[in-house]
Structures are given as structure tokens and as C-alpha cells.
Amino acid sequence: MAAAQAVSSGRRHFRSLEFTLGILFAGGMSLAVLLSPFLFPDGGESMDLMARLVPPFQKAAHILGTDPLGRDMLARVVVGGKISLTVGLLSMLGAMTIGTLVGLAAGYYRGIAEILLMRFADIQLALPFILVAIMFLAILGTGVDKVIFFMIVAQWVQYARLVRGSVLALREREFIQSARAIGVGNGRIIFTHILPNVLGPIVILMTLNVANNILLESSLTFIGLGVDPLIPSWGGMLADGRTYLQTAWWVSVFPGLAIMFTVLGLNLLGDWLRDLLDPTGQTGK
Amino acid sequence: MSEHTAKIGSANEPLLSVRSLSVEFRTDQGAFRAVKDVSFDVQPGKTLAVVGESGSGKSVTSLAIMRLTDYTGGRIAGGEVLFRPKGGEAIDLVKASDDTLRGIRGKDIAMIFQEPMTSLNPVFTIGNQIGETLALHEGLNTRDSRLRAKELLQKVRLPDADKLLDRYPHQLSGGMRQRVMIAMALACNPKLLIADEPTTALDVTIQAQILNIIRDLQQEMGTAVIFITHDMGVVAEMADDVVVMWKGDKVEQAPVREIFAAPKHPYTRALLSAVPRLGSLKGQPLPKRSPVMVMDGGEPRQVGETHVQNTANYTKPILQVDKLTTRFDVGKTFFGRVTHRVHAVEEVSFDIYPGETLALVGESGSGKSTIGRTLQQLIEPTGGTVRFDGRDMNAMSHGERRRLRQQIQYIFQDPFASLDPRHTVGYSIAEPIVVHGLIKDRKAIDKRVQELLEQVGLQPQHAKRYPHEFSGGQRQRVCIARALASDPKLIIADESVSALDVSIQAQIVNLLMELQERRGLSYLFITHDMAVVEKISHRVAVMYLGQIVEIGTRQAVFENPQHSYTRKLLSAVPIADPQRERAKTRIEGEIPSPVRPVGKEPAIHRMHEVEPGHWVALEADTMRGAA
Numbered sequence: 027m028a029a030a031q032a033v034s035s036g037r038r039h040f041r042s043l044e045f046t047l048g049i050l051f052a053g054g055m056s057l058a059v060l061l062s063p064f065l066f067p068d069g070g071e072s073m074d075l076m077a078r079l080v081p082p083f084q085k086a087a088h089i090l091g092t093d094p095l096g097r098d099m100l101a102r103v104v105v106g107g108k109i110s111l112t113v114g115l116l117s118m119l120g121a122m123t124i125g126t127l128v129g130l131a132a133g134y135y136r137g138i139a140e141i142l143l144m145r146f147a148d149i150q151l152a153l154p155f156i157l158v159a160i161m162f163l164a165i166l167g168t169g170v171d172k173v174i175f176f177m178i179v180a181q182w183v184q185y186a187r188l189v190r191g192s193v194l195a196l197r198e199r200e201f202i203q204s205a206r207a208i209g210v211g212n213g214r215i216i217f218t219h220i221l222p223n224v225l226g227p228i229v230i231l232m233t234l235n236v237a238n239n240i241l242l243e244s245s246l247t248f249i250g251l252g253v254d255p256l257i258p259s260w261g262g263m264l265a266d267g268r269t270y271l272q273t274a275w276w277v278s279v280f281p282g283l284a285i286m287f288t289v290l291g292l293n294l295l296g297d298w299l300r301d302l303l304d305p306t307g308q309t310g311k
Numbered sequence: 312m313s314e315h316t317a318k319i320g321s322a323n324e325p326l327l328s329v330r331s332l333s334v335e336f337r338t339d340q341g342a343f344r345a346v347k348d349v350s351f352d353v354q355p356g357k358t359l360a361v362v363g364e365s366g367s368g369k370s371v372t373s374l375a376i377m378r379l380t381d382y383t384g385g386r387i388a389g390g391e392v393l394f395r396p397k398g399g400e401a402i403d404l405v406k407a408s409d410d411t412l413r414g415i416r417g418k419d420i421a422m423i424f425q426e427p428m429t430s431l432n433p434v435f436t437i438g439n440q441i442g443e444t445l446a447l448h449e450g451l452n453t454r455d456s457r458l459r460a461k462e463l464l465q466k467v468r469l470p471d472a473d474k475l476l477d478r479y480p481h482q483l484s485g486g487m488r489q490r491v492m493i494a495m496a497l498a499c500n501p502k503l504l505i506a507d508e509p510t511t512a513l514d515v516t517i518q519a520q521i522l523n524i525i526r527d528l529q530q531e532m533g534t535a536v537i538f539i540t541h542d543m544g545v546v547a548e549m550a551d552d553v554v555v556m557w558k559g560d561k562v563e564q565a566p567v568r569e570i571f572a573a574p575k576h577p578y579t580r581a582l583l584s585a586v587p588r589l590g591s592l593k594g595q596p597l598p599k600r601s602p603v604m605v606m607d608g609g610e611p612r613q614v615g616e617t618h619v620q621n622t623a624n625y626t627k628p629i630l631q632v633d634k635l636t637t638r639f640d641v642g643k644t645f646f647g648r649v650t651h652r653v654h655a656v657e658e659v660s661f662d663i664y665p666g667e668t669l670a671l672v673g674e675s676g677s678g679k680s681t682i683g684r685t686l687q688q689l690i691e692p693t694g695g696t697v698r699f700d701g702r703d704m705n706a707m708s709h710g711e712r713r714r715l716r717q718q719i720q721y722i723f724q725d726p727f728a729s730l731d732p733r734h735t736v737g738y739s740i741a742e743p744i745v746v747h748g749l750i751k752d753r754k755a756i757d758k759r760v761q762e763l764l765e766q767v768g769l770q771p772q773h774a775k776r777y778p779h780e781f782s783g784g785q786r787q788r789v790c791i792a793r794a795l796a797s798d799p800k801l802i803i804a805d806e807s808v809s810a811l812d813v814s815i816q817a818q819i820v821n822l823l824m825e826l827q828e829r830r831g832l833s834y835l836f837i838t839h840d841m842a843v844v845e846k847i848s849h850r851v852a853v854m855y856l857g858q859i860v861e862i863g864t865r866q867a868v869f870e871n872p873q874h875s876y877t878r879k880l881l882s883a884v885p886i887a888d889p890q891r892e893r894a895k896t897r898i899e900g901e902i903p904s905p906v907r908p909v910g911k912e913p914a915i916h917r918m919h920e921v922e923p924g925h926w927v928a929l930e931a932d933t934m935r936g937a938a
Contacts, residue, residue, distance in 0.1 A: 082312040200728035204790075207687045208743045208797070209716030222733040305733060 051291025125185025133193025438476030543886030673854035737774030863925030
């Protein structure tokens with residue numbers, strides 16, 4: 027028993043390291059973004075054409091340098107996080123909720139509903155993302171809400187497929203049979219026995235999904251279907267900076283780093299969450 | 312054991328000498344020593360049985376001999392393994408180069424594993440897989456190796472060897488696959504065969520066949536065998552010498568008769584006292600609890616008492632099953648028409664009385680588990696009626712059927728798989744109480760859970776732990792506590808003690824019997840293990856291909872078996888007594904498949920009563936049904 031305790035306290039320590047770093051990266055970034063109206067009241071929009079493309083760490087006023095229009099990079103990275111994080115997180119949460127519920131229902135109840143839902147999902151997966159995006163946003167118009175809505179529609183399928191697959195394997199497991207034998211109802215089986223056991227893969231997909239969504243938003247913006255290109259976002263800045271990669275690396279590197287640290291932080295938090303949810307500490311080890 | 316005369320090497324020169332072997336595994340908490348300083352010799356042509364319970368290090372020892380522990384994260388921490396092939400110098404396998412080892416593995420030392428399904432590659436034919444070994448070690452060309460493979464399959468008594476060569480593993484039954492494994496192991500006439508629980512996953516009649524084949528081939532080819540097993544019955548049937556392992560140590564080594572007649576180490580004595588012996592209740596009408604020796608620290612301690620289980624009350628049955636039939640559709644045409652059905656259960660009828668244990672015995676595919684699952688409403692029956700407490704299940708409302716799940720509880724075979732790993736055991740035990748709304752108050756539920764844990768021999772504070780923190784036996788106790796939580800009248804125990812070590816098994820059987828006495832429970836005890844059946848049951852029903860072929864009191868069925876299948880089943884059980892003669896009547900034949908094309912229904916056996924309450928199917932009907 028003493029040995030077992032040693033393991034679990036050792037694990038807890040490791041968990042807290044993941045948690046600390048995760049909060050530091052993802053939480054710090056979110057906090058800065060939330061406070062951006064106070065930190066940078068100009069919204070990173072004020073131009074200084076005399077100070078175009080100032081390299082970083084040269085002027086106290088522009089710690090991270092300036093972009094081709096002389097706008098402060100630090101301000102733009104922080105302000106740009108607003109769109110990126112909103113789109114990334116909200117569309118992930120929406121897709122996750124819908125996809126998980128559909129996956130649970132399809133995998134557990136099977137039958138005609140499963141066939142219809144899953145064939146529909148297959149069709150959707152077969153259509154090229156950008157093509158659908160063009161059609162969809164051309165009809166709906168552009169804007170943050172529409173982009174989020176579109177991404178939910180485009181991505182719930184991933185969750186539905188993943189969850190359904192896990193549920194199919196789980197529903198035949200003996201502890202589910204044994205819950206049924208005891209007289210536990212369907213709803214309770216789904217939410218107290220099946221859902222906790224599929225959370226691990228869902229959490230992993232969630233963290234990957236946020237990163238993907240941030241980049242997708244930028245590609246939509248790039249082809250003019252996303253958010254208003256004048257509003258700064260990480261993806262947009264990354265795309266803008268490409269032309270200057272040879273001469274002014276900082277224009278694209280800093281938004282890139284912002285995405286990287288946010289995603290890294292979210293991944294660490296995801297790992298921590300997954301371990302926390304799994305009392306055996308077996309998954310992913 | 313004059314039949315096992317040594318044919319190769321001289322009698323005083325062991326074929327394999329294991330000297331002070333230690334094996335370590337790296338874990339998070341440092342090195343774990345799974346095998347500690349173990350030494351033994353294997354004489355040419357003889358069988359050495361290595362016995363022990365799970366975690367004793369017996370399998371690790373066998374892997375370490377071939378140095379296969381290198382591939383499973385283990386490290387040989389010390390000692391030597393001296394192998395003396397015929398006419399050669401002794402090779403220390405611990406120090407030998409990888410090339411030398413590769414030459415020895417499969418050629419001089421061969422191995423058979425427990426699970427024949429996973430040891431064969433599913434994408435190659437049987438012929439290809441045997442041929443591979445032959446090509447590798449003997450350098451045979453395709454045609455010669457095919458001929459040789461055919462010979463080998465005939466040696467392990469597989470019929471139709473020619474056709475079998477072109478089949479894939481999934482097309483064979485478990486017993487046939489294990490025979491193919493043996494054929495492959497023997498392909499190069501090895502000097503030493505290591506068999507790691509080769510029959511544990513098989514049915515008893517198939518097990519008897521495989522043991523026979525191994526014994527015959529050993530005599531014919533003079534192969535030495537290291538037989539790893541937990542089953543003392545198999546040891547008594549097979550071994551010349553026995554090594555007993557406990558927690559990584561060798562605690563005793565002796566010739567087989569001595570081990571059984573005069574065990575020296577307390578652990579060996581405890582182990583042997585726990586082994587159920589078929590025939591031990593001869594002449595006694597009722598099942599009986601008997602004390603078990605358990606190891607407490609390093610000392611054996613006696614638990615339990617002798618008690619005759621006179622709990623059954625034969626006035627009014629609690630459960631009446633009448634002509635229950637359950638079939639599954641398999642195989643459909645493109646248009647969704649069913650072409651084949653599994654006839655899992657065909658018109659089975661029996662009663663269970665309060666306080667009684669009815670054992671349902673049979674081999675895989677006999678439909679015994681399907682009956683249990685149908686009674687628990689996990690599967691819909693195709694026909695027949697089930698009455699619980701006099702009321703017809705078909706006529707029950709939805710709510711009543713749900714309440715039935717409170718009165719009938721189910722204990723599954725695998726105690727690890729049947730507990731949700733994400734919830735504490737306290738949560739799992741409380742679940743039936745919550746679901747059926749038996750107790751509303753949170754505190755009262757917690758108290759009830761603690762009482763239940765104490766009743767099954769666990770601590771109240773265990774409620775806060777997760778399933779993975781318990782050993783297999785403790786987990787099965789948790790499952791029993793969970794089954795008791797809703798205060799049921801009937802418990803269906805589906806192979807509930809089959810996966811447990813014998814000493815744990817004996818304790819759980821005693822616990823079930825004690826609970827039966829205290830609460831007047833009825834059990835439907837589903838199992839393939841005849842020795843356990845003898846210990847626990849009042850009445851026995853023998854199932855074959857979805858139908859009952861014999862039913863009666865335990866004494867009647869065991870002491871006066873009438874149906875040929877019952878007799879075959881009883882004679883196949885390995886008896887933990889090396890004094891008995893070994894060469895028994897040879898058992899042949901596979902268990903036929905219960906899958907039938909639509910329209911070809913199996914014939915229903917006619918039963919006749921040979922003595923009061925002892926019914927037997929007409930032999931002629933059974934033969935016709937199996938055809």
C-alpha cells in the first residue's frame with residue numbers, strides 16, 4: 027500500500043507540473059487578451075509610418091517591433107488573440123458538445139438513427155472543407171458568429187465518429203452489461219458509465235481541435251471569407267507576415283509563437299485533465 | 312514413472328540446469344524482482360511442472376529460460392541457465408549471443424502459449440506458418456516443408472491434414488488451434504518443450520485430448536517438458552517432478568507423488584488444501600462447506616468451518632423456466648434475409664427452489680451463459696416462459712420487469728471487467744440501491760455499503776478505493792457485495808470463480824455458501840468446472856448444444872451419470888491425485904457448432920426419468936441432434 031501511495035503522490039506532482047505550465051501559457055494568454063482593452067486602448071490600430079518594420083528589442087515603445095504599417099506588434103498580438111481564441115474555443119466547444127451527444131446516441135442505441143447519422147457524417151467528411159466554406163459563407167455572409175457557426179457544422183463530425191467508435195467498444199464491455207443487469211436505466215448508463223470512459227480521447231481531440239481552428243480561421247480570413255481582415259487575428263497576421271519573412275521575421279514569428287504557446291498550454295491542460303479523470307492513471311502512459 | 316524412460320543424454324546429466332536465476336522488471340518504484348534465486352534441473356525426456364498462483368513468477372521463469380524476458384522489459388539479474396543439447400557442450404543461455412539464441416529458440420527449445428488464437432498469425436494459412444519454422448531451421452524447400460507439415464498435423468491427430476494446411480487460424484476451433492501450435496513447436500524435434508498454461512483456455516474434454524497428445528508425443532520423441540500451470544489436477548496427470556513457486560521464490564521441489572502425499576512447505580499444503588477434488592463428496596447428499604488454509608504472512612491459517620448446506624426449501628420454486636429458447640441471427644444475404652441462426656438455447660426447462668444452488672454445466676457453446684443472460688433480461692428470448700415467484704415474465708409490465716432486476720442479480724466471470732474503472736467501489740455497490748430507490752438517505756446508503764463490504768470480508772474504508780487498487784479475489788468480493796446490495800432472491804453466478812486462483816476460489820465459494828445460508832439465497836451457478844460444481848450445488852443440469860441432457864441431484868448426476876456426455880465430461884476432469892492411473896480412455900471429437908441454416912431446426916431431446924428427480928435425454932435423440 028505504501029508503494030501504491032508513493033506512485034500516486036508522484037503522479038500528482040507531475041500532474042501539478044503540467045497544470046502549472048498549462049495555466050501559465052494558456053491562462054496567461056487568455057488573461058492578456060481579456061485585459062487588452064485596458065492595456066492597449068487603441069486596439070493595435072495606431073500606425074506610425076515613420077517607424078515601419080522596427081526590429082524587436084530596439085525601441086522601448088515597440089518591444090516586439092512593428093509591422094509594415096508601423097503598428098506595434100505586442101499590441102497586435104495581444105489584441106489579435108481575441109478573435110483567435112474566441113473562434114478557436116467557442117467553435118471547439120460547440121462541435122464537441124454536439125458531436126459527443128450524437129456519437130453517444132448513435133453508438134449506444136444503434137439502429138436506423140446510427141446509420142443515417144453516420145452516413146451523413148461520411149458525406150460531410152468527403153466534401154472539401156474550403157469548397158463548402160465558400161458556398162456556406164457566401165450565402166450566410168461573413169462575421170465572427172458565422173465563422174464559428176460554420177466551424178461547428180464542419181467539425182462536429184470528428185467528435186461524433188470518435189465517440190461513436192469508443193461507445194461501440196464500451197457498450198459490450200462487462201461493466202456496462204453488469205450495470206444493465208443491476209437495472210440501471212439507459213440515460214444513467216450513458217452519462218455515468220459511458221461518458222466518463224470516453225472523455226480521454228475527447229479531451230485529446232479538443233486540444234488538437236483548438237489549434238486547428240485558430241489556423242482555419244486564418245485561412246478563411248485569407249480567402250476573404252472569415253472575419254473582417256482589418257481586425258487583427260493571429261492567423262491573419264501570420265498570413266500577412268509571409269511576404270516579409272526574408273526581411274522582417276518578427277512580423278510572422280510572434281503571432282506564430284502566440285499560437286504555439288496557447289496550444290501547448292491547452293495540450294498540457296488537456297493531459298492534466300485526462301489524468302485527473304482517469305483514476306487508474308493508465309491511459310496514454 | 313517407467314513410461315517416461317529417458318531416451319537421450321545420460322540419466323544423471325540434466326538437459327537444462329537453472330542456477331540461482333533472478334529476473335527483475337523496472338518499474339516506477341525501482342527494480343521489482345519477479346523471480347528470486349530459483350534453481351532447478353530438467354532431465355531429458357521428463358516432465359517438470361512449475362506450479363504457482365498468479366504473481367508467483369512461474370511464467371517469467373519460463374520466459375527467462377528462452378531469454379524472452381528481454382522483450383518484455385525484464386532483465387536477468389543473476390544466475391545461469393545451462394542448456395546441454397545432445398552431444399554438445401553446455402551453453403549458458405543467459406550469456407549466449409543473440410545469434411546463438413535464435414538458433415536454439417524453436418529448434419532445440421520450443422514453446423507453447425496459453426492463448427492459441429493470439430499466438431497464430433491470422434493472415435497466414437496453417438501450412439505457411441508451420442512451413443516457416445521448417446524453412447528457417449531445417450532449410451526445407453516449399454514442397455518438402457508442406458509434406459513435413461502434413462505429417463506433423465497427423466501426429467497431433469488432426470483429421471484431414473491436407474485440407475487444414477490451406478485454412479486460416481480463424482477457421483479452426485480453439486482445441487484445433489492449440490494442436491497446430493503443438494505441431495509447430497514440435498516441427499524441429501526440440502529437446503525441450505516449454506508449455507505455459509497450454510490448456511487453461513480450453514474446454515475440459517479438449518484439455519484432456521491435448522494433454523494426451525503432449526504425453527504421447529513426449530514418449531515418442533523423448534522430449535523434455537517444462538509444464539507451467541496453476542492447475543494441480545493437470546500437474547498430477549502430467550508431471551514427473553514438481554517445482555512450487557510462491558511470490559518469486561521456489562518454495563518446494565519434489566517428485567510428483569511426494570508433493571501430493573507429503574507436502575513440506577506450508578504454502579504447498581495451503582495450495583493443496585484449496586484444490587477442489589472431484590469425488591470428495593461421494594456418498595453425501597448435500598453440498599458442504601469446508602475450511603480453507605490461507606497464507607497469513609508466512610504462516611498458514613485455517614479459515615471457515617465445516618458446515619452442511621441444508622438450505623434448500625423444496626415447497627414452491629422461486630424460478631420456473633419452461634421451454635426457454637434463445638436464438639441469434641447470423642449470416643444474412645445481400646437483401647437482409649437471415650440464412651443461419653445460432654441455436655444457443657433450445658426448449659430448456661428447469662426450476663430453482665429457494666435456498667438452492669442449481670449448477671448449469673457444459674462446455675463452450677453449450678448455451679449455459681445465454682440462459683443466464685436471458686434470465687437477467689440482457690438478451691430477449693425467442694420463445695418459452697419464465698416465471699419468477701409464480702408470475703410470468705412475459706406478462707409483466709415495464710416497471711415490473713425493472714423490479715425483477717432487483718430480485719435477480721448477476722455476477723460476471725471477470726471481476727475486473729465488470730466494475731467501472733472510473734468509479735469507486737463504494738459508488739458501484741451503492742448503484743443498485745440508488746437505481747431501485749431502496750434507500751433515499753445518502754448517509755444511510757453509505758452505511759449500507761459499509762455493511763455489505765464487511766459481509767463479504769472487506770473493510771468499510773475500502774469503499775473509497777477504485778477497482779484497480781484491489782486484487783482479483785477482492786474485486787470478486789466487491790462484485791458479490793454489489794449483487795447483494797439490492798437484496799435479491801436469486802443470484803446468477805456466471806463462471807464467477809473460474810478466473811480466480813484456487814485458494815481465492817475456495818474462499819469465494821465458501822463465502823457464497825455462507826451468504827446462501829444467512830440470506831436464503833438461490834444460486835444459478837454457471838460453470839464448466841465440475842469439481843467446483845460438486846462442492847457448491849444441490850442439483851446439477853448438464854448442457855450440450857443448447858439443451859439439457861441430464862438433470863438431477865448432484866449426488867445422482869455425479870455418482871450415477873446416465874448420459875454418455877455427462878460421463879465424458881466427468882472423465883475428462885484432471886484429478887489432483889498422482890496415485891491414479893494415467894492412461895485413461897481416450898476422448899475424441901470436437902464440440903459441434905450450434906450454428907444451423909434456417910429451416911434446419913435441431914431435434915428436441917425426449918427426457919425420461921431414471922430415478923425420482925433424475926432426468927436423462929434419450930441417447931438416440933442427442934446423437935441425432937448433434938448430427
